[in-house]
Amino acid sequence: MTEKTKQSPSEKILTSRRKFLTTTSVGAAATLAAPAAIAQQGPIKWRLQTYSGAPLGAHVIKPQIEAFNTAANGDMEIELYYADQLVPTGELFRALQNGTLDAVQSDEATMASPVDISVFGGYFPFATRYSLDVPALFNYYGLNEIWKEAYDEVDNVTWLSAGAWDPLHIFTKDPINSLADMRGKRVFGVPTAGRFLSQYGLIPVTVPWDDVEVALQTGELDGVAWCGFTEAYEVGWADICNYALTNSVTGAWFGSYFANTESWNKVPAHLQELFKITIDQSHYYRATWYWGGEAKLRTEGEKLELTSIPDEEWSTVVQDSSKFWDEIAAKGGRPQKVVDAFKTYAATMEKAGYPYR
Numbered sequence: 001m002t003e004k005t006k007q008s009p010s011e012k013i014l015t016s017r018r019k020f021l022t023t024t025s026v027g028a029a030a031t032l033a034a035p036a037a038i039a040q041q042g043p044i045k046w047r048l049q050t051y052s053g054a055p056l057g058a059h060v061i062k063p064q065i066e067a068f069n070t071a072a073n074g075d076m077e078i079e080l081y082y083a084d085q086l087v088p089t090g091e092l093f094r095a096l097q098n099g100t101l102d103a104v105q106s107d108e109a110t111m112a113s114p115v116d117i118s119v120f121g122g123y124f125p126f127a128t129r130y131s132l133d134v135p136a137l138f139n140y141y142g143l144n145e146i147w148k149e150a151y152d153e154v155d156n157v158t159w160l161s162a163g164a165w166d167p168l169h170i171f172t173k174d175p176i177n178s179l180a181d182m183r184g185k186r187v188f189g190v191p192t193a194g195r196f197l198s199q200y201g202l203i204p205v206t207v208p209w210d211d212v213e214v215a216l217q218t219g220e221l222d223g224v225a226w227c228g229f230t231e232a233y234e235v236g237w238a239d240i241c242n243y244a245l246t247n248s249v250t251g252a253w254f255g256s257y258f259a260n261t262e263s264w265n266k267v268p269a270h271l272q273e274l275f276k277i278t279i280d281q282s283h284y285y286r287a288t289w290y291w292g293g294e295a296k297l298r299t300e301g302e303k304l305e306l307t308s309i310p311d312e313e314w315s316t317v318v319q320d321s322s323k324f325w326d327e328i329a330a331k332g333g334r335p336q337k338v339v340d341a342f343k344t345y346a347a348t349m350e351k352a353g354y355p356y357r
Helices: 009-023 054-060 062-072 089-097 133-140 143-152 191-200 209-218 229-234 261-265 269-300 311-329 333-352
Strands: 044-050 076-081 103-106 157-164 168-172 186-189 203-205 223-227 243-250 254-260 305-307
Touching: 054 062, 054 229, 054 269, 062 076, 062 269, 089 103, 089 157, 089 254, 133 143, 133 157, 133 333, 143 157, 143 333, 157 261, 157 269, 168 229, 186 191, 191 203, 191 223, 191 243, 191 311, 209 223, 223 229, 229 269, 243 311, 254 261, 311 333
Parallel strands: 044 076, 044 103, 186 203, 186 223, 243 305
Antiparallel strands: 103 254, 157 254, 168 223, 168 243
């Protein structure tokens, strides 16, 4: 009899997080009701590419696509591609618009979306504290209408839905205990957060998602400013980085689903509705998967040593974010409306107090 290998604390946590994939509705594709009718002229075929690599994509989108394909019952089939598999991530928008792709999952900033609200995609400094802030802002503070208006002005691209991902922490090979320790560190990260953090000497570096691990190993990168604890452990970056900065730059990533308008209009109404339902299921699954992993891996994961920038020094970063917000709002129009929504929401949450802030 062979002795069973003992799991490390983080392996136990990740195993439980992965099990969640098979016990939620979006992971259990076979349980979804399927239309009885079969398309007479063959199934509609779509190609969808996500911003994420395969290890992360197993959670942020694969369960949804599998659920949709099962429930579509042969009427439609979506082929899923991960980061850079068909087109480079920076060319996602153009590929979507010209029909190379039928759909995309990404944030605006990462995919170089040519709309005036693209700066808010991904991580906008201190716009949120918790993942629930994102759907609250979109559904109750006007962001749904603003996003729809922006994309209605763009040819052949339909914005479908936005949701929350994980908070933004900085993971590095050398420790960060002060703002001065950021200086000169080359990190892989999303554009808006990188732009904001560069004022403290952090150097944003863009490489293909699948090349991040090698770039960390070779020294091309000193760390990542791209994700939270759940993702850092899941995709293997916690195996290479040694330190995690507990100061969060923002509480949740803004990501969206987009469709090529011509492709979308060819989809029957019942399949459009099915696709939107599975998007909502994905939003729920993803938010819960991230949230459950963040605290557990931060407190029980053994791979990363926690460091913190003192509150009195970090407060200057928070103050700087207010200036950053005002710079964006000064553009007027929709950017100002988004910043106004952020300010109204933050003020409401502060006024409400516990448990909101």
